Each structure stands twice: as C-alpha cells, then as structure tokens.
Amino acid sequence: MRAFVITGPGRAEVQEVEPPVAGEGEVVVEVERAGVCGTDMEFYSGAMTYLRTGEARYPVRIGHEWAGVVRETGPGADPAWLGRRVTGDTMLGCGSCARCTGGRQHLCADRHEIGIRNGRPGALAERLAVPARALQPLPGSVDPALGALVEPGGNAFRAVHAAALEPGQRLLVIGPGTIGLLAAMTAAARGAEVHLAGVTGRSLEFARSLGFTRTWTVDGGLAGTRFDAVIDASTGPGSPALALDLVEPGGRVVFIGLSAEPSLVDTRRLVLADVTAVGVLSASGGLAGTTELYASGRVDPRPLVAATVSLDEAAAVLAGRRRPEWGAAPKILIDPRLP
Secondary structure, three states, rough: OEEEEEEEEEEEEEEEOOOOOOOOEEEEEEEEEEEEEEEHHHHHHOHHHHHHOOOOOOOEEOOEEEEEEEEEOOOOOOOHHHOOOOEOOOOOOOOOOOOHOOOHHHHOOOOOEEEOOOOOOHHHHHHEEEEEEHHOOOOOOOOOHHHOHHHHHHHHHHHHHHHHHOOOOOEEOOOHHHHHHHHHHHHHHHHOEEEEOOOHHHHHHHHHOOOOOEEOOOEEEOOOOEEEEEEEOOOOOOOOHHHHHHHHEEEEEEOOOOOOOOOOHHHHHHOOOOOOOOOOOOOOOHHHHHHHHHHOOOOOHHEEEEEOOHHHHHHHHHHOOOOOOHHHOEEEEOOOOOO
C-alpha cells in the first residue's frame, strides 16, 4: 500500500509499504481522511520533542487525526466492527499499569501514540491497524471529513469541560487555530459568551467569518478585561502568563497549547487570585462527546477545512506551503485514496 513516510528533517516521500495485518484485538481501517496538525509539521521540520527524547525516531509515519471504514478484524476483535465508519483514540496505553486500569491510559508511561510515539504507524496511508478498544464509532451523519476532526475536537471538548463554565459566562480563547476555534465552537454550543484573541488580523478575520464577533489582538485591547475562564490554545511562550492576567479571581485557566520554549508563570499571582490551572493532554475521554456534538449539528467544524489533498501533496503542506485559493481556514485533510 502507499504510505507517507518522513525520513528526516525536511525529507519525506510516498513509499510502497507492506499493508498492516490485524493482530490480536485489532482491526484494519481503510483510511478515508487524515488531518495534518502542528505536531506533524514538527516531525517534518525536526523540532518535535520526542525526536530528542528518543520516544520517536525517523523514519516516521505520521497521522493521528483520521476516519475510515473497518475492513478487517483480527483474533479477539468483534467482527461486528466490519464495514463501520470509525475514528479512534491516539493514545494506546499498556492496559495493565495503575494509570491504565484507573482510566488514564493517555498518561501511561509505556503508551504508544498512533503516528507519534514509540513507532506506531499513523494514518497517512491507505490502511491503518488500530486496537478495537480504541475505536470510536461514527454515526451516518458524521462524514469522513467530520470524522477526521473528532480527534482535534476531542482535545477542544476536554479543554472546554475543564473550563467549567456556566451558560452566559465569559470565555477567552487565546489562539484561533484549529484547536482554539473548535474550543470556541464547543463553548458557544454550551451557551458561553466566547471571545477570541490572536496575533494576526487574518486569523481573527477568519474567526469573525464563523460568527465570533468578539475578537482581540493579544497585544492590544485586552488590558483591564477579565474573563471567567481562559483557554490557552496558542504556541506563544507569553500566552500562559497573559491568560493568568486576564482570568477573573477564582476563575480557571486551561492550558492546551504548547510553546517550543519554556513558558513562565508567576505562581504567586495564581495563588493570590485563587485561580485553578488545568493542563489537557489528548482527546482521550472526549471522542464520544465530540462525535455527539457533530452528529447533532450543534457544532459543525467543516468550515475549518481549507482543502483535501493527496498523499503526494502532504510534504508541501507540512512545509507550510498553501495555495492562495485555500484561504485562511486552518485545517488541511489528506485523502490517501486520491491519485
């Protein structure tokens, strides 16, 4: 089968590789869509932290946001999965440690991450092997594009849940990229008053096109404004401190974005304002809720998709090259079936 393989920093190609075989408790999925995100771009550039820690090494087969149809089941996997459209959890814990048995498999020290950690192949390929226990079924109203957006949506879903807002309360989302916009959509569906802050006018203009009229630039206009909760979905090293500056005393700050360099937060300000700070890693635990939001139509993230391209165009996308006609929408999807 054809698969996209990153062989080193700035080097990648589509290769013919052996198709996966469903092992014990696994299924094989025919991939219909796979999303490209910032983590994938870091693998391509060589900036991904796991490459330095030894948790990943080249060659890497990326792709952890995906949707497809189950075509094979292995021993111990329920054959009722055959023919069903699914997505799945990226985080695959060992299943036996205290974290896994306590429902925190996404924090397992020995976990594999699809397309990311410990050599587990990803979904930028025609087929993907996945443990059946990690699958999330998709109803008929959730098409392949929506299905590939469940994983990033699950991250946003968990961030909004951690913000613990009541209807009508004010939320600021810093970083109007895919995760930030999905968090804004999810919070709006729950009745929050959503504000967005970003760096570029282009990204904020796109946010306004989605109906988010309360937008700000991070370097102006926010002084003296307070929010019941702040979600930092940016990669800016100064954003965590800014979030703390802008949250109401007694409020909550949720960190889901990661900076390439350490971020500094004055914990005295955290303590003296009685602020709750929460970190969110992965969509684990948020996939079912996100699927329900998409299926009901309360959240429709399809406007976030700028284009759907083939495996042969993946390297250009990872290098940041975008066609002008794609506009400002942040997400690029890959269809491995395209020639």
